[in-house]
Amino acid sequence: MRAATAPDAVRRASALEVLRVFLGLGMRAFGGPVAHLGYFREEFVVRRRWLPEASYAELLALCQFLPGPASSQVGFAIGLRHGGYAGALCAWLGFTLPSALLMTSFALIAASVDSVAQLGVLHGLQLVAVVIVAQAVLGMARTLCPDVARAGVAVLALAVALQLRGLAGQMLVMVVGALLGALLCRRAAFGTAEVAAAGFPVSRRAGGVALALFVGLLLALPLLQRGLHSGPLGLFSAFYRSGALVFGGGHVVLPLLRTAFVPPGWVSDAQFLAGYGAAQALPGPLFSFAAYLGAIARPGGHRLAGAALGLLGIFLPGMLVLVAALPLWRALASRAAARAALLGVNAAVVGLLAAALYDPVWVSAVHSCADGALVSAGFALLLLARWPPWLVVLLSACMGAALARAA
Numbered sequence: 356m357r358a359a360t361a362p363d364a365v366r367r368a369s370a371l372e373v374l375r376v377f378l379g380l381g382m383r384a385f386g387g388p389v390a391h392l393g394y395f396r397e398e399f400v401v402r403r404r405w406l407p408e409a410s411y412a413e414l415l416a417l418c419q420f421l422p423g424p425a426s427s428q429v430g431f432a433i434g435l436r437h438g439g440y441a442g443a444l445c446a447w448l449g450f451t452l453p454s455a456l457l458m459t460s461f462a463l464i465a466a467s468v469d470s471v472a473q474l475g476v477l478h479g480l481q482l483v484a485v486v487i488v489a490q491a492v493l494g495m496a497r498t499l500c501p502d503v504a505r506a507g508v509a510v511l512a513l514a515v516a517l518q519l520r521g522l523a524g525q526m527l528v529m530v531v532g533a534l535l536g537a538l539l540c541r542r543a544a545f546g547t548a549e550v551a552a553a554g555f556p557v558s559r560r561a562g563g564v565a566l567a568l569f570v571g572l573l574l575a576l577p578l579l580q581r582g583l584h585s586g587p588l589g590l591f592s593a594f595y596r597s598g599a600l601v602f603g604g605g606h607v608v609l610p611l612l613r614t615a616f617v618p619p620g621w622v623s624d625a626q627f628l629a630g631y632g633a634a635q636a637l638p639g640p641l642f643s644f645a646a647y648l649g650a651i652a653r654p655g656g657h658r659l660a661g662a663a664l665g666l667l668g669i670f671l672p673g674m675l676v677l678v679a680a681l682p683l684w685r686a687l688a689s690r691a692a693a694r695a696a697l698l699g700v701n702a703a704v705v706g707l708l709a710a711a712l713y714d715p716v717w718v719s720a721v722h723s724c725a726d727g728a729l730v731s732a733g734f735a736l737l738l739l740a741r742w743p744p745w746l747v748v749l750l751s752a753c754m755g756a757a758l759a760r761a762a
Contacts, residue, residue, distance in 0.1 A: 365554040366405050370441040373434045376403075377449030380430075381639045383748055384450070386484025388641065389711045391426035393491035395433070397744055401494065405437055406554075408498040412701040417684050419525060419704070422599055423673015424608075424642045427451065431674055432681070436554045447674070451666065454639030455646040459662040461630065462650035479729075479755020481720035483748050486733040488712045493738075496705050504539040505702035508532055512706025517713065528703050536699015541691070543698055557681045566679035569672055573599050587664055590621075590652060594645055594668025599676075608641075608669070612648065621652040645669040729754055 368376075376398065384394045392415060399405040406414075418428040427450065434446025500506040512528045519527060576592035593615040601608040609631060616622045630647040637643070649665025650658040687693040721727055733751055736742040 366403075366437060368405075368437045368442065370438050370445045373438040373442040374445035374449045377430060377434065377446045378452065379449075381450040381453040383638055383744070385638045385748060386481065386487060386716070388424070388426040389708065389716055390484035390487045391640070392429065392708070393487035394744065395426070395429055396491050396494065397487070399433055405433065408495065409701060410554075412495060412499055412704050413684075413697050416529065416697070416700045416704050417680060418677065419707070420529065421673065421676050421680060422601055423676060424598075424640050424670070427640045427642065427670065428673050428677045432555070432677060435556070435678075435681075439556050443674075447670065451640055451643055451670070454634075454637045454643035455662070455666055457637050458630065458634060458643050458647040459650050459659070462647045462662070463658060478720070478726075478759065479751040479753065482726055482729050482755065483733055483751035485712070485716050485720050485730045486737055486747065486751075487744065488708065488716050489730075489734060490737055492705065492708045492712055495708065499698075499701040499705055502543065504535075505543075505698060508535050508539070508699050508702035509706040509709070511535075512703040513709045514706075516707050516710035525707065528707055529700055532699040532701075532703025532706075533696040534699070536702070537692060537696040540695045540698040543695070555681045555685065557678055559682045562679045562682040565675045569599070569675040569679060572675075573672070587660070590649065590661060591664050591668045593621075594649070594665050595672055598642070598669040599672035609644075612644070616648055616652060622648060626651055642666075642669050725758060729758075 380391075380394055380398060384391050396408075396411060400408055400411050414429055414432055415425070418425040418432070421428065427447065430446045430450045431443050435443035438445065496506075496509065500509045512532055515528050515531070516524055518524070572595060576588070576595055579588060579592070594612075597608055597611040597615055601611055613627055617624055617627055627648075630644055630651070634641055634644040634647070643666070645665035645668065646662040647665075649661035649663070649668075652661055652665075721730060729751065733747050736750070737744065737747050
């Protein structure tokens with residue numbers, strides 16, 4: 356089992372296979388970034404065994420530290436690890452394309468949908484997100500917190516994360532987890548593989564080029580766009596700046612996008628909020644909201660070109676900084692002290708996900724005894740009856756619509 360973490364044992368996949376797998380995830384991964392991580396774990400750790408639990412947790416911890424959409428960065432890195440740069444591109448395309456096409460279509464046409472059924476389906480999808488995240492937390496806790504020390508780190512991380520919200524609390528949890536891991540997990544670290552972070556075909560030179568592009572575009576685009584606020588370059592710059600400066604991803608990027616698009620008059624507040632509401636009901640990354648904004652923004656010109664510029668601009672910085680960080684992460688993971696710290700970080704990640712399971716996942720979804728019963732049923736079907744996740748998602752959506760109509 357330990358040999359599976361060696362670089363030469365990484366299970367390689369064709370770009371087409373990576374595209375097919377991530378396209379399926381992009382069409383059924385409802386529930387927001389935290390739920391996406393649960394879907395990824397189920398697909399790549401449990402079902403396909405493309406990477407071990409420890410590598411997945413370390414990758415998740417790395418992406419939590421970086422600016423950009425954490426769930427999309429995790430998917431991009433998995434595609435990179437198993438399919439090279441072509442696989443990374445296919446992973447991003449597959450996971451992003453379904454929601455991006457739907458958001459672009461929403462910008463082009465006004466669809467008339469039964470609001471009661473629509474809200475019911477959305478609520479059912481929120482409930483199944485509770486199930487997916489709970490399964491991920493339970494599975495990761497079993498693997499990553501096998502002793503008292505790491506279980507204690509996870510519980511401490513949970514307590515801190517529930518008290519300190521936002522980026523500051525998240526960063527504090529990671530740092531404390533690393534320090535406690537370095538102190539308490541040295542003996543456990545000697546039994547771990549030194550190459551859990553290996554397998555990514557990214558050289559130091561490639562990482563340096565990615566970092567130079569990330570910083571260069573961040574500094575140069577605002578200078579180049581002066582006098583061109585109403586052109587495509589201004590549009591791309593606004594998206595790139597939002598994607599480069601956001602930590603935590605998902606909903607955190609929305610205030611940045613509103614500041615960039617509403618005050619200049621590129622979109623109205625009503626248009627912005629309508630697109631945000633639609634994005635909540637769709638699978639895939641919330642950053643696909645950029646396709647909607649790019650398609651309706653007044654300086655965008657052609658609507659489809661604006662949608663493409665929005666997607667490229669908002670996702671590009673997060674992917675560049677991830678490629679830049681991977682060689683450094685691999686170098687750190689080869690040191691025994693760093694591996695001990697990573698064990699603590701892995702346990703802290705379990706605590707962070709457990710905190711997210713409560714708030715916002717549980718708090719925003721479960722409002723009644725019927726909701727609790729539906730979550731319990733979904734958990735039993737997924738964990739005990741071993742139903743496939745897509746079937747549990749479909750059942751929850753239908754039950755949500757039925758409950759909404761009966762209310």
